[in-house]
Amino acid sequence: MAVGSTLSSPLGPPACEKDAKALEFIEEMTRNADKVQEKVLAEILSRNAETEYLKRYQLNGATDRKTFKSKLPMIKYDDLQPDIQRIANGDKSPILCSHPISEFLTSSGTSAGERKLMPTIKQELDRRQILYSLLMAVMNLYVPGLDKGKGLYFYFIKSETKTPGGLVARPVLTSYYKSEHFKNRPYDPYNVITSPNEAVLCPDSFQSMYSQMLCGLYERHQVLRLGAVFASGLLRAIRFLQLNYAQLAHDIKTGTLNPKISDPALKECMESRIKANPELAEFILNECSKENWEGIITRIWPNTKYLDVIVTGAMAQYIPTLEFYSGGLPMACTMYASSECYFGLNLNPVCKPSEVSYTIMPNMAYFEFLPHEPGSYGSTRDPNPKLIDLADVEVGKEYELVITTYSGLCRYRVGDILRVTGFHNSAPQFHFVRRKNVLLSIDSDKTDEAELQKAVENASELLREFNTSVVEYTSYADTKTIPGHYVIYWELMVKDDTVNPPTDTVLSQCCLAMEESLNSVYRQGRVADHSIGPLEIRVVKNGTFEELMDYAISRGASINQYKVPRCVNFTPIMELLDSRVVSAHFSPALPHWTPERRR
Numbered sequence: 001m002a003v004g005s006t007l008s009s010p011l012g013p014p015a016c017e018k019d020a021k022a023l024e025f026i027e028e029m030t031r032n033a034d035k036v037q038e039k040v041l042a043e044i045l046s047r048n049a050e051t052e053y054l055k056r057y058q059l060n061g062a063t064d065r066k067t068f069k070s071k072l073p074m075i076k077y078d079d080l081q082p083d084i085q086r087i088a089n090g091d092k093s094p095i096l097c098s099h100p101i102s103e104f105l106t107s108s109g110t111s112a113g114e115r116k117l118m119p120t121i122k123q124e125l126d127r128r129q130i131l132y133s134l135l136m137a138v139m140n141l142y143v144p145g146l147d148k149g150k151g152l153y154f155y156f157i158k159s160e161t162k163t164p165g166g167l168v169a170r171p172v173l174t175s176y177y178k179s180e181h182f183k184n185r186p187y188d189p190y191n192v193i194t195s196p197n198e199a200v201l202c203p204d205s206f207q208s209m210y211s212q213m214l215c216g217l218y219e220r221h222q223v224l225r226l227g228a229v230f231a232s233g234l235l236r237a238i239r240f241l242q243l244n245y246a247q248l249a250h251d252i253k254t255g256t257l258n259p260k261i262s263d264p265a266l267k268e269c270m271e272s273r274i275k276a277n278p279e280l281a282e283f284i285l286n287e288c289s290k291e292n293w294e295g296i297i298t299r300i301w302p303n304t305k306y307l308d309v310i311v312t313g314a315m316a317q318y319i320p321t322l323e324f325y326s327g328g329l330p331m332a333c334t335m336y337a338s339s340e341c342y343f344g345l346n347l348n349p350v351c352k353p354s355e356v357s358y359t360i361m362p363n364m365a366y367f368e369f370l371p372h373e374p375g376s377y378g379s380t381r382d383p384n385p386k387l388i389d390l391a392d393v394e395v396g397k398e399y400e401l402v403i404t405t406y407s408g409l410c411r412y413r414v415g416d417i418l419r420v421t422g423f424h425n426s427a428p429q430f431h432f433v434r435r436k437n438v439l440l441s442i443d444s445d446k447t448d449e450a451e452l453q454k455a456v457e458n459a460s461e462l463l464r465e466f467n468t469s470v471v472e473y474t475s476y477a478d479t480k481t482i483p484g485h486y487v488i489y490w491e492l493m494v495k496d497d498t499v500n501p502p503t504d505t506v507l508s509q510c511c512l513a514m515e516e517s518l519n520s521v522y523r524q525g526r527v528a529d530h531s532i533g534p535l536e537i538r539v540v541k542n543g544t545f546e547e548l549m550d551y552a553i554s555r556g557a558s559i560n561q562y563k564v565p566r567c568v569n570f571t572p573i574m575e576l577l578d579s580r581v582v583s584a585h586f587s588p589a590l591p592h593w594t595p596e597r598r599r
Ligand code: AMP
Pocket: 106, 107, 108, 109, 172, 310, 311, 312, 313, 314, 333, 335, 336, 337, 338, 339, 340, 414, 416, 432, 434, 435, 444
């Protein structure tokens, strides 16, 4: 609730002094978007003037936009790979950035099957913290009273490795949760969470989730908001509750801790919190053993005002399931960020998921925009296309995001397509349209067409001895199951009737062979995070893909240009495919994955 009349902001009455400052900061940055951008670029270029990268392009110390734009090329990760490899191997000279590289952030985007390595510097943690510090100030404008309770958030760390040169490589959120910014955050009544640090920081995902759930259950009446980073993570927590509620209720009933919680720091922390509460245990058993889990979130946590999860982009596929479990609670998508850089925030976080727009904060990096034709999946062929500045983008147009960061990325293509929906002051607001070249995604995995093609090719090797080949295929991310899984439809051709057709065992092995050739983020999701279920191959009747083409043509596709879609999600097409399935096969084992990189 707004305190007194002295505090004000064009965004609305701030809830407290701290929020007033945060909102003022947003106003200041967005009012002067172009000026801030000019300053950010000059800062980045002057501090990195002596780097090998900027010298390579003869920037000669220039810090103005015009020279920068005329001399620096727009690049992709693979262009930087040799430089990044040198840093990873231990070269400490200023290659991309004048500040020492403190660690690598491992992106969920991949290059040659491995996570991309993004060099970062210590100071970037502070910049990310600035963005985090704005989120609650905006949320408090829309949801009053968040200081009267807590947030139940499911946060996890993931495994980390070291590069040959000794730098740590880990996901950006793991880096954040392990930082002082998170561990020693000052008390803020508007931002208290039920999970203790020991639970968030426990590397064992079962122990971490179990403890976070247990704390959330004990404090069920205090919980005012419930979340995870992505929608898939929150659904995994619900599934976890389905599988483990009996044990959780047992712990609550008896006041004893599940012996599986063995991590010493976590065990000590949880033992100090656990106490017998038979009434609560009874309630949980009663609710969770009901057949119907519709509205389970609000039944267990009745004071929840909203879900705090990203449901934009690839996560939109989870909206119906989340609505089912939450009885239609609002879903707040608060921020838009990546390993390369945190971009911005949603100034109207309780809007409908389909209306979410992110305001890019001009202080985070220098942003440019490559015009993108809606509907085009190709990349620009022009090696020197004209990039548009943040303040000059046009409402209704789509662009690919290109960033220049304090950590040393220069005119780097992020791969996200954004559409301008409007402006807040002079800062544009963007609808996240999609990530380029992503065909399938369940959690943070992103599988592109080439990876899928390669996986099908590798798996179909196993069919050779049966004189059988895959004549057509398409795919589908099935998110009706939790966790979701990839479904690949195969139409087979048996070339020689005298040979036995491939058996279920062979086709199941084909599923595993496909998984083995998918990228490391997919395999990590299967093996370590359990966020992706076993891959399924559905064999369809001969002639099915011809029917698919007939259907597309009947809906206006050109017969000359028709291409089999490599991923489908349009209900009539799914129905057609599913009605032609002759057999279904699942991967019988986990693919190989270790935190170590293959290259
Ligand atoms: P990573 O580099 O693994 O952190 O992934 C970053 C990518 O995740 C971004 O470039 C986007 O494609 C996607 N992403 C991040 N935040 C959002 C969001 N709020 N909505 C949709 N997609 C997002």
